Amino acid sequence: MHPATAQAALPEETPAAQRILDAARPLFAARGFDGVSMQQVAVAAGVSKANVFHHFASKATLYRAVLRRSADEFRSLLGLLGDPQHGGLGPFARAHMRHLHANLESVGMFLRLLGESELTVQRQQAEELAAEALDSLIESLPQGQRGGHDSGAQAIALLGANLLHLQLRHVLPRTRLGATLRDPERFATEVARMLDPTAHQTTPEAADPC
Amino acid sequence: MHPATAQAALPEETPAAQRILDAARPLFAARGFDGVSMQQVAVAAGVSKANVFHHFASKATLYRAVLRRSADEFRSLLGLLGDPQHGGLGPFARAHMRHLHANLESVGMFLRLLGESELTVQRQQAEELAAEALDSLIESLPQGQRGGHDSGAQAIALLGANLLHLQLRHVLPRTRLGATLRDPERFATEVARMLDPTAHQTTPEAADPC
DNA sequence: TACCATGCTGACCGCTCGGTCAGCCCGGCC
DNA sequence: GGCCGGGCTGACCGAGCGGTCAGCATGGTA
Numbered sequence: 001m002h003p004a005t006a007q008a009a010l011p012e013e014t015p016a017a018q019r020i021l022d023a024a025r026p027l028f029a030a031r032g033f034d035g036v037s038m039q040q041v042a043v044a045a046g047v048s049k050a051n052v053f054h055h056f057a058s059k060a061t062l063y064r065a066v067l068r069r070s071a072d073e074f075r076s077l078l079g080l081l082g083d084p085q086h087g088g089l090g091p092f093a094r095a096h097m098r099h100l101h102a103n104l105e106s107v108g109m110f111l112r113l114l115g116e117s118e119l120t121v122q123r124q125q126a127e128e129l130a131a132e133a134l135d136s137l138i139e140s141l142p143q144g145q146r147g148g149h150d151s152g153a154q155a156i157a158l159l160g161a162n163l164l165h166l167q168l169r170h171v172l173p174r175t176r177l178g179a180t181l182r183d184p185e186r187f188a189t190e191v192a193r194m195l196d197p198t199a200h201q202t203t204p205e206a207a208d209p210c
Numbered sequence: 211m212h213p214a215t216a217q218a219a220l221p222e223e224t225p226a227a228q229r230i231l232d233a234a235r236p237l238f239a240a241r242g243f244d245g246v247s248m249q250q251v252a253v254a255a256g257v258s259k260a261n262v263f264h265h266f267a268s269k270a271t272l273y274r275a276v277l278r279r280s281a282d283e284f285r286s287l288l289g290l291l292g293d294p295q296h297g298g299l300g301p302f303a304r305a306h307m308r309h310l311h312a313n314l315e316s317v318g319m320f321l322r323l324l325g326e327s328e329l330t331v332q333r334q335q336a337e338e339l340a341a342e343a344l345d346s347l348i349e350s351l352p353q354g355q356r357g358g359h360d361s362g363a364q365a366i367a368l369l370g371a372n373l374l375h376l377q378l379r380h381v382l383p384r385t386r387l388g389a390t391l392r393d394p395e396r397f398a399t400e401v402a403r404m405l406d407p408t409a410h411q412t413t414p415e416a417a418d419p420c
Numbered sequence: 421t422a423c424c425a426t427g428c429t430g431a432c433c434g435c436t437c438g439g440t441c442a443g444c445c446c447g448g449c450c
Numbered sequence: 451g452g453c454c455g456g457g458c459t460g461a462c463c464g465a466g467c468g469g470t471c472a473g474c475a476t477g478g479t480a
Contacts, residue, residue: 016427030327034244038468048429053469055427108325114377115321117240127381134378138386152387153371153400160374161367167324168344168366171337176348177362190363194405226457248438258459263439265457 017055020045025066029105032112033063067113067122070106071129077103078136089158089192097162097188107166134159154195161191227265230255235276239315242322243273277323277332280316281339287313288346299368303402307372307394317376344369364405371401 023045027036038059042049056062077099100107113126134155141151165172165187172182181187233255237246248269252259266272287309310317323336344365351361375382375397382392391397 014427032242032244034242037466039466049468050430050470051428054429057469059468108327111321111325111377115318115325117318127384130378131381131384134381134385134387149404150388150391150400152385152391153397153404156374156378156387156397157367157371157401157404160370160372161363162370163374164366164370167321168340171341171344174337174341175344175362177344177366178360181360181362187363187366190360191367194359194363194367197407224457247436249436259438260440260460261458264459269438 014055016047016051020047020052020055020062021065021069024062025070025105025109028063028066029070029108029112033059038062064122067109067125070109071125073103073106074110074129075132078133089196090189093158093162093188093192094185096159097165097184100162100166101184107163111163111167149195149197158191158195162188224265226257226261230257230262230265230272231275231279234272235280235319236315238273238276239280239318239322243269248272274332277319277335280319281335283313283316284320284339285342288343299364299402299406300399303368303372303398304395306369307375307398310372310376311394317373321373321377359405359407368401368405372398 020041024036024041027041027044038052039049041062042052045052052062056065077096110126110129113123114130116123134152137155137159138152141155162184165184168175169184181190230251234246234251237250237254248262249259251272252262255262262272266275287306320336320339323333324340326333344362347365347369348362351365372394375394378385379394391400
């Protein structure tokens with residue numbers, strides 16, 4: 001960049017800033033905003049604390065940048081999953097469950113924000129994201145509604161079941177839950193089967209494993 | 211208490227200690243362990259910071275005491291809800307949803323702990339609590355299994371749906387979710403109806419509103 | 421070679437944190 | 451009255467926090 005276009009206050013997107021973001025995200029996801037110090041972020045990123053402040057004006061700015069990236073990742077879920085209209089609820093539920101496990105950090109940050117009771121700006125962003133995801137799912141779901149179920153209730157139940165299964169993943173072996181259903185994808189399949197009575201157990205068309 | 215029985219290191223259960231606990235719980239539930247200072251707890255309780263340390267040896271001790279109380283409250287859910295065996299899944303789901311809303315703080319602390327990725331002692335306690343609740347539900351559920359559904363999957367789906375509905379309660383008006391289902395109890399009813407196909411919509415026996 | 425913008429750092433600042441302590445207050449007992 | 455013990459407090463401590471800053475290193479330009 002030539003000197004004229006130097007954006008002094010916003011040097012984002014540089015490789016160094018990326019390394020800091022990469023280091024900060026798992027920390028914030030694991031311990032939350034207050035549980036992580038800028039010193040810890042700096043050490044994890046292999047740079048000095050002052051350097052972190054060189055790239056991000058404040059701790060809140062860094063946190064927001066981390067959030068933005070997680071939100072993008074989360075949002076990409078909507079496109080990647082594809083409509084449940086082709087393939088039924090089962091493949092959709094499995095894909096959703098797979099995505100949750102593949103993006104544990106983003107999911108963690110998302111849930112953490114939803115749990116906050118104070119109305120911060122970040123929380124509102126998380127809420128909008130949740131509303132967007134829910135709407136998108138509800139909209140593409142009515143085809144499976146044939147069992148007489150409300151598509152909104154179906155969507156929340158499906159997402160909620162998958163999320164709770166994820167959160168309990170370490171506890172499941174200690175419960176009475178059948179061994180088969182401890183497997184995330186099998187569980188998602190079962191939930192989809194319960195919620196979409198039109199498909200009964202007559203859909204062994206699991207064709208796209210990847 | 212006569213001087214001989216003075217338990218110097220453990221003056222718990224005194225009214226003053228209770229006031230501190232009462233003040234600390236909503237704070238911890240809203241902002242987490244790291245998000246609350248002992249100063250804030252003291253102010254909220256109307257006592258000096260030193261007094262807080264007089265009753266609780268450390269911040270971790272206070273946090274543990276708050277957790278213990280929330281866990282007791284959460285555990286009482288299991289007894290109060292009653293078996294779904296009498297009354298079907300619907301009344302159970304409604305009672306569960308009601309309990310979630312009546313004990314927002316305990317639920318918040320519980321979810322917060324489950325979200326932590328580090329294996330702290332408190333987290334293990336929360337996990338055991340979750341396992342206990344899930345087991346208890348699974349055990350008393352098989353009666354509703356007639357639809358061919360696994361009782362474990364049914365239990366997780368029911369709990370997950372109710373929990374997610376709770377967490378999204380502020381967002382729901384901004385989504386496509388039908389206005390009726392924004393009401394927690396109606397939503398719980400609908401979820402129970404979806405999960406227990408034997409009951410179809412033939413159970414308007416909502417007799418015990420309190 | 422001299423120059424300079426830029427990425428980066430060690431040292432530092434004021435402040436708040438969790439935690440300590442000497443001592444005040446006050447009701448019960450002689 | 452004098453004493454005493456426990457609930458409670460203001461004042462304080464070292465540590466770590468978020469954030470700042472003068473200056474070092476380095477590579478492109480002339």
